[in-house]
Amino acid sequence: MQPPLLTIDALSIRYHKQPVNAVHPFNLQVIAGETIGIVGESGSGKSSIAHAIMGLLFDKATIEGTITFDGKTLMQPDWQTLRWRQIALVFQNASNVLNPMMKLSDQVAEPITTHLGLSKGRARQRAFQLLQDVGLDSTWWQAYPSQISGGMRQKVLIAMALACQPKLLIVDEPTMSLDPAAKHQVVALIQSLQEKYHFGLIVISHEMKIIQHMCSKVYVFYKGHHLEYGTLNDVLEKPRHPYTKGLIGASWELDAHRDIWGIPTSIRASAASGCPFYERCFQAKPACAQYDIKPLTIQQGHSVACQRGGIATLLNVQALQKNFHIRHHTINAVSNVSFEVKEGEVLAIIGTSGSGKSTLAHLIAGYETKDAGSITFENSPASPEDLMRRQGGLQLVTQDPAAALNSCWRIRDVLNEPLKWSLKMCEKKRHRLMRHVLHDVQLPSSESFLEKQVHALSGGEKQRLVLARALTMSPKLLIADEITAMLDPSNAANIVKLLKAMQNSHGFSMIFITHDLYLARKIADTALVLEHGKVVDYGPGPDVLTTRQDMLHHRPSNTLSSIS
């Protein structure tokens, strides 16, 4: 293996007069010719890392840890000779990074004369060469920065960074605010230049598509903490940190069919210490508030800084079996079905009617008793009754809201039932929670509405009420069994949107049972296809759903494809 070009060991950055580190200790490694990506939301310390590697922060911040470049551990004075010559940075593209009074060719020539000591003429020659390399048309070489487009400006910035043929290039948000065509050009340009000059490359971006195109290894940062490291495929296909999963879920460029959802800003009250992602994490446990993040070791391969060791498995179903006996026939409603649901995951169970979907849901929720098989919840065996009766357990929403609610009851009675009998809550608390969940499902929470009888509600409202009743138990897993089957398309779309939004903001996992492939594609992380009670396909949503295209063609033309 090649010796690493750049090694960063337990580097931390704390700006002067700041109470906390901007970047907490982390490790990083770049080999010549290799591209690594640093991803994270804004404010995750990505740019600080770039500036630290460039040695630009010594008068602004306290830096601890070591940076080894080309076999030599760097001290502050070393950067005088290395900066721009060996390590260069392409600044974030902005109108103020270029000198507005200087022609483009002169701007590119300037670092050549200052750092390499070449004569003006030779420097200009070299500048022309570089501008040609980055594909900028010669008509623009004598233009002023204000006269060129954003894409061109990015090219000029790349040319400037490459002026001294550095061994390591850092690109900070190379494609921000560029249109797709220009983005593509810039990415292709950087890649072709890397092939030509064989420099090590660090790409800093919050755009997953750029990272996917350019990088072989990915570092995920959040609030200055290094949360996950792995090869591109590991991180994108099997993200282990909830934050990484959230980032991928928010990237519409990665999967055109899926709905996008940002990471919720806050699920619970933030913790003073512990995991920085605690307040936004869908699988946080009390212990996470005490978790002390250690820098990840790069040599280990795919690794994650998570108290729970990455995204945990919530529900595990093994070899579930259910037969129905009708006269002398035995019907295998569910035979040998195994699957698991991870925290924060949406599993779509797809099948035609009679494929055993609902029976499966009923078995998990205990509406039917299983013949064989095991169900574990959070790694411990649990009876459906326990899971249904506790907070943070599971809840089932069935397809017919009219059957799921006693129509003689008032709305107050409906919501009271689980709170009173399962949670044994006091009257005052019940009332507060009741109004809270009604608000969550976008139903009125007034006193007069609470007194209304269920039969006065429309189908859509009833289904919302059923959802509200499930939410009172703040479940970790919600089983939604064809919840839109009885609703008109507009109501169905609203309910699905609402459900997915709540899934995102509350951070629960979901088993979404449907016969609608279009719908499943929009919301599923993983998909399981059932036929005659058997699993015929199980895997990541996009894979399963694309290979199951054939199911789409058995459908009548007037489908609910309008749901979006």
Add this chain to the structure above:
Amino acid sequence: MKSYKIYLAIIIIAFAVYTLFGGTAHQAVSGASLESPSLTHPLGTDDLGIDILAQLIHGGGYSIFLGIFSAGSATFIGSIIGIISGYIGGKIDHFLMAVCDIITGMPQMILLILLGAFLGASYLSMIIVLAMLSWPQTARTIRARVLFIKEHDYIRYSKQMGTPLYAIITRHFLPPLKPLLTLAFIKMMSRSIMMEASLAYLGLGDPTSKSWGMMLNKAMAFPGIYFTPYWKWWLTAPLIALVCLILSLMLLSKEIEV
């Protein structure tokens, strides 16, 4: 207000007022025997010289309350057994339904006569016997209804959520059963009144009671009543009152049914 309701109301009110003021006129001799109707005795007197109107007023209430108590206890027993049988199902269901079958299969009138003879013909034993004989019908209707309601998802949900059985029964099952129970109650009431009258007519009722059936029995027992004019008030008055009462209850149940 329908006339039959007024009729029912009059019987109850008249009985209540009569009893409240300690009326004993239905037992006391207040005139000569076998008087014709007059202002002092609007319906005349019987062979012992007791006022017939007083007997009628007392006997109406007697019959209605007998009906209410026996039908009430039969509805109570029937609904409990129906709910248990339908909700729990299994062996208990089989057993309870078998008991129902046995009771409904036996000839009611004969059983009534037998039991009446064994238990003695008091007011209370009459109520118990009537209730014991009428609950199976209610139990069956209730059970069928419970089986239907039980299949709803909300019942499964309540069970899974640990809602206690009494709450499930009172909150989920009883409200929709209420109309059924009212209907069964009224029907049983008229049946009970009829049975009591029949028993009394046959001479198997409480001989000291002054129910309408017993009045009929006494009147019929008067030798050669049809050769005298007395039957016009002594026999017809309780007969018409009884027929009207049964008709009224049937009309009431019809109205509830629709």
